[in-house]
Every structure is written in structure tokens, then in C-alpha cells.
Amino acid sequence: MIKTCVVIGSGNVATHLARALAPHIEIKQIFSRNIGHARELAASISPACNAVDEADAVCRDADLYLMAVTDDSIAALTESIKWCGNGIWVHTSGSVDAGVFERRRSRYGVFYPLQTFSKSKPVDMSQVPLFVEANEERTAEELQALASKISGRVSRLDSEGRRRLHIAAVFACNFVNYMWTVADRQLRMCGTDIHALDPLLRETIEKISSLSPAEAQTGPARRGDTHVMERHIAMLDEADARLYELISCQIYNTYHHEQD
Amino acid sequence: MIKTCVVIGSGNVATHLARALAPHIEIKQIFSRNIGHARELAASISPACNAVDEADAVCRDADLYLMAVTDDSIAALTESIKWCGNGIWVHTSGSVDAGVFERRRSRYGVFYPLQTFSKSKPVDMSQVPLFVEANEERTAEELQALASKISGRVSRLDSEGRRRLHIAAVFACNFVNYMWTVADRQLRMCGTDIHALDPLLRETIEKISSLSPAEAQTGPARRGDTHVMERHIAMLDEADARLYELISCQIYNTYHHEQD
Numbered sequence: 059m060i061k062t063c064v065v066i067g068s069g070n071v072a073t074h075l076a077r078a079l080a081p082h083i084e085i086k087q088i089f090s091r092n093i094g095h096a097r098e099l100a101a102s103i104s105p106a107c108n109a110v111d112e113a114d115a116v117c118r119d120a121d122l123y124l125m126a127v128t129d130d131s132i133a134a135l136t137e138s139i140k141w142c143g144n145g146i147w148v149h150t151s152g153s154v155d156a157g158v159f160e161r162r163r164s165r166y167g168v169f170y171p172l173q174t175f176s177k178s179k180p181v182d183m184s185q186v187p188l189f190v191e192a193n194e195e196r197t198a199e200e201l202q203a204l205a206s207k208i209s210g211r212v213s214r215l216d217s218e219g220r221r222r223l224h225i226a227a228v229f230a231c232n233f234v235n236y237m238w239t240v241a242d243r244q245l246r247m248c249g250t251d252i253h254a255l256d257p258l259l260r261e262t263i264e265k266i267s268s269l270s271p272a273e274a275q276t277g278p279a280r281r282g283d284t285h286v287m288e289r290h291i292a293m294l295d296e297a298d299a300r301l302y303e304l305i306s307c308q309i310y311n312t313y314h315h316e317q318d
Numbered sequence: 319m320i321k322t323c324v325v326i327g328s329g330n331v332a333t334h335l336a337r338a339l340a341p342h343i344e345i346k347q348i349f350s351r352n353i354g355h356a357r358e359l360a361a362s363i364s365p366a367c368n369a370v371d372e373a374d375a376v377c378r379d380a381d382l383y384l385m386a387v388t389d390d391s392i393a394a395l396t397e398s399i400k401w402c403g404n405g406i407w408v409h410t411s412g413s414v415d416a417g418v419f420e421r422r423r424s425r426y427g428v429f430y431p432l433q434t435f436s437k438s439k440p441v442d443m444s445q446v447p448l449f450v451e452a453n454e455e456r457t458a459e460e461l462q463a464l465a466s467k468i469s470g471r472v473s474r475l476d477s478e479g480r481r482r483l484h485i486a487a488v489f490a491c492n493f494v495n496y497m498w499t500v501a502d503r504q505l506r507m508c509g510t511d512i513h514a515l516d517p518l519l520r521e522t523i524e525k526i527s528s529l530s531p532a533e534a535q536t537g538p539a540r541r542g543d544t545h546v547m548e549r550h551i552a553m554l555d556e557a558d559a560r561l562y563e564l565i566s567c568q569i570y571n572t573y574h575h576e577q578d
Binding site for chain 1: 345348389390413432433434436439441442445446447468471473475478479481482483484485486487488489490491492493495496497498499500501502504505508509510511512514515517518519520521522523525526530531532534535536537538539540543545546549550553554557560561562565568569571572
């Protein structure tokens with residue numbers, strides 16, 4: 059059973075996970091290259107939680123080493139903290155294989171929270187889906203038990219599944235946000251902004267609670283209304299026009315396929 | 319002042335507008351090529367509301383003729399109902415110029431509700447932004463007064479502004495829904511569906527209540543994480559990969575422009 063933990067990292071994910079875990083296990087240390095950030099986070103956890111910024115200072119007897127760092131730092135940091143004890147090492151990334159720990163640690167896995175975090179904005183972790191993976195069944199069970207203490211939505215998922223989940227999140231969240239950026243720019247040209255669309259956005263997201271997005275699709279491309287599409291494209295700058303054309307074309311092909 | 323109205327059309331927009339207007343003005347007739355639909359809608363409005371399906375049967379003394387029909391039918395239907403009285407003619411389209419009525423009617427305009435409607439799903443019309451336009455000030459004022467009876471969010475907007483609003487709605491609603499379709503497809507490949515992302519979707523939409531979408535942008539392209547992007551693209555089929563590449567490239571260019 060996991061009772062003690064070292065958190066490696068002091069960014070958004072580290073902060074939210076450390077705070078959510080603190081009532082359930084002892085967070086012994088926060089390790090970060092930025093000692094100021096590490097101290098700040100450690101202080102918000104408990105007086106017994108220390109901040110460290112050197113690999114040698116990381117305590118060796120924790121049950122869990124939770125690495126919430128950028129994808130590219132995972133391998134290098136695992137290398138620089140050379141000793142290998144009995145603790146479980148996990149990272150929190152959507153797109154890095156669990157195999158990054160292979161031959162460097164004996165027990166390892168992934169502890170992936172599917173959410174977009176900002177330090178200043180509280181998150182209800184009990185609603186955040188957590189996906190765990192491990193190199194052996196016993197470790198997976200321990201991680202799953204720990205995850206279940208902070209979230210009601212815990213699943214097992216292998217590295218390929220997790221990467222697909224991450225792709226889905228990029229489309230559903232990052233790319234969606236970019237569509238809103240384009241919409242916002244168009245609206246500013248007529249003296250308003252994205253908030254003119256608030257009721258439409260709410261309705262759009264509500265629809266997919268009862269229909270699949272494929273069923274909920276509407277709009278000129280769905281209807282095959284080429285006149286409207288042509289007029290729209292003529293009003294857009296080159297980059298937005300390319301985007302409009304490609305997405306419309308894919309929507310059109312999805313729904314008018316059988317009639318061609 | 320507008321006291322009586324003929325609704326031309328019996329689809330989603332006609333249905334929701336007729337029902338919202340009925341407590342405030344007399345809906346005398348529903349005109350539709352599909353007399354069954356017209357009868358159904360008329361019956362849900364009041365016993366005094368008639369259903370008609372022939373141009374000659376449209377009553378000539380209404381104050382308002384509200385055309386909620388497909389974009390392509392507006393000109394043809396206005397032509398087929400030949401007589402021209404003193405009533406105000408409006409359509410409800412986001413992308414057709416008010417000028418479609420020029421030389422065919424003396425008083426005309428647009429009554430555009432910015433929302434996605436489904437017949438079976440009730441809509442709180444008081445929250446739906448309504449945009450009005452007319453060929454003369456007096457008519458615009460009458461339309462605005464009527465719109466204000468059913469919605470707290472009424473604005474004047476000319477045809478070009480309305481078309482830009484419609485483009486924005488296509489990006490923010492139709493294209494967003496398509497991004498969710500792609501995400502849903504990816505998630506089904508690992509045994510789940512779009513609802514695994516519910517907390518992420520809620521957080522994504524909540525973020526833009528306090529930040530502009532341009533400020534709220536996150537993700538691999540925003541960070542310039544080319545390794546992750548390449549791995550994602552390698553896992554997608556050709557169509558989804560083209561979409562991923564184009565959107566990522568535009569996000570990257572938006573945020574890394576100054577560093578190139």
C-alpha cells in the first residue's frame with residue numbers, strides 16, 4: 059500500500075495532484091529545479107513536507123515517486139536520480155510510454171489525469187478521470203487503489219490507449235479552443251466577441267449529452283449548402299479560409315459520401 | 319406596432335419563434351409546403367391559427383411575415399407570393415442579405431436568432447441573441463420592439479456583420495462539433511467515448527469565461543512540442559492527420575511567430 063510520496067515537479071499538474079493526495083498519503087518532499095516553486099508548493103501541503111532541488115537530496119524510501127514534469131524531462135530526470143529503490147515510479151503524461159522507466163526502475167507506471175489545469179483555478183479532482191498503468195499487476199492495483207481515493211473515475215489504460223486518449227483531448231479541447239479563437243476574431247470585426255455566442259456554445263455542448271457528436275452535426279457543410287460555404291470562404295483571410303475549406307470538406311464527405 | 323403575424327415555414331426555427339411570439343402577438347397563419355407540418359405547428363399555437371399551403375391563401379393584412387425557411391427558398395417564395403401589401407417581410411437567415419426583398423416588398427428586414435434549434439428540445443428564448451435589420455428606421459424600431467418582448471439580448475446588425483456572425487457560429491459550433499466527432503472516434507478505438515472527456519470539455523468552455531480563447535490556448539502546438547505532434551500524426555488516418563497538421567500548424571504560427 060502506498061503511504062508516502064515524493065512529488066517531482068512543481069507546475070500545474072504537480073500542484074493539483076499533490077494537494078489532492080495530501081489528505082490520503084504523506085507527501086514527504088517536493089523536488090523541483092526551481093527551488094522557489096518547490097518551497098511554495100511544499101509550504102501549501104504541510105510543515106513536514108520539504109522542498110529539494112538536487113537529485114541526491116531526494117529521499118530513497120518513499121513508496122511513490124510521482125513525476126509531473128514536461129514530457130521531455132521524464133527520461134533525463136529519471137536518469138539523473140540514479141539510485142533505484144523499491145518505490146513505484148510514475149509519470150503523469152498523456153503521450154510518454156510507461157516504458158521510459160524500463161531498465162531504470164523495477165516498479166513503474168503511469169498516473170494520468172485527463173484535465174487541463176491552471177494553478178490559480180481549483181479543480182474538483184473527484185470528477186477528473188484518472189488512467190493508470192503499470193509494469194506488473196501488483197503495482198497497477200496499488201496505483202488504482204490510490205487513484206480511487208481522490209477520483210471517482212479511475213480506469214486502467216495501456217500506453218497506446220493513453221496516447222489515443224491524448225489525441226482525442228487535443229481535438230476536443232485544444233483544437234476546439236482554436237475554433238473559438240477564430241470565431242472570436244470574426245466577432246471582434248463586427249464589434250462584439252465570443253460571448254455573443256454563449257447560448258449557442260452551451261447548446262452545442264449540451265446536445266452531445268443526448269446525441270453522439272456525429273448525430274448532432276449541423277451547419278452548411280452538413281446540409282451541403284455550397285452557396286453559403288463559398289460566400290463564407292470569400293470573406294475569410296487565407297489561413298482561416300484554408301481551415302474552413304478543409305473542415306467543411308471533411309464534414310461534407312462524412313455525410314454526403316453515399317450520394318456521390 | 320406589430321400585432322399580427324404570418325409564419326412562413328414549419329421547421330425548427332419557425333416552430334421555436336412562433337411559440338415564443340404567440341403570447342405577444344396574434345399568429346394568424348402558418349404557411350408551409352408541407353401542410354401536415356403546418357397543421358401540427360398551427361394546432362400547437364392556438365385554435366385561431368390556420369394552416370395553409372398555397373401562396374394565394376396567405377392573408378394580406380398581417381403586420382409581419384416571418385420567413386423561417388431554407389436560405390435558397392427565400393427569394394423563390396417571396397416571388398411566388400406576388401402581392402405586396404404594407405406588412406413587414408423578414409427572413410431569419412444568418413447568411414442571406416436583407417436585399418433579397420428589394421423591389422419585391424416596401425418594408426423588409428431580418429430577424430436572426432443566433433441559436434441551434436431542435437424541434438423536440440425546448441429553448442429559453444429569453445437568452446437567445448436576436449439580431450435585427452431593416453430597410454428603414456421605423457421598420458427596424460418595430461422589429462426591435464417585437465424582438466425585445468421575447469429576448470433580453472437584441473441587437474441591430476447589418477447584413478455583412480450578420481454574415482460574419484454566421485461564420486463565427488460555424489467555427490464555434492459546427493466545426494467544434496466536428497472536432498468532438500474526431501475525438502469520439504479516437505476514444506471508441508480504446509473502448510470509451512466522448513463522455514470520458516466531459517470534465518475536460520466543461521473546463522475548456524469555462525476557461526473562456528475568464529480568458530479570451532487566444533489566452534486560454536494550451537496543447538502540444540501551443541507549446542511547440544513537435545515530438546508529441548509527430549507521434550500523434552503517425553497514429554491518425556489520412557483525413558484526421560491532415561486536419562491535425564493544419565490546425566497545429568496554425569496554432570504554432572500564432573504563438574511562435576515572433577521566435578521564427
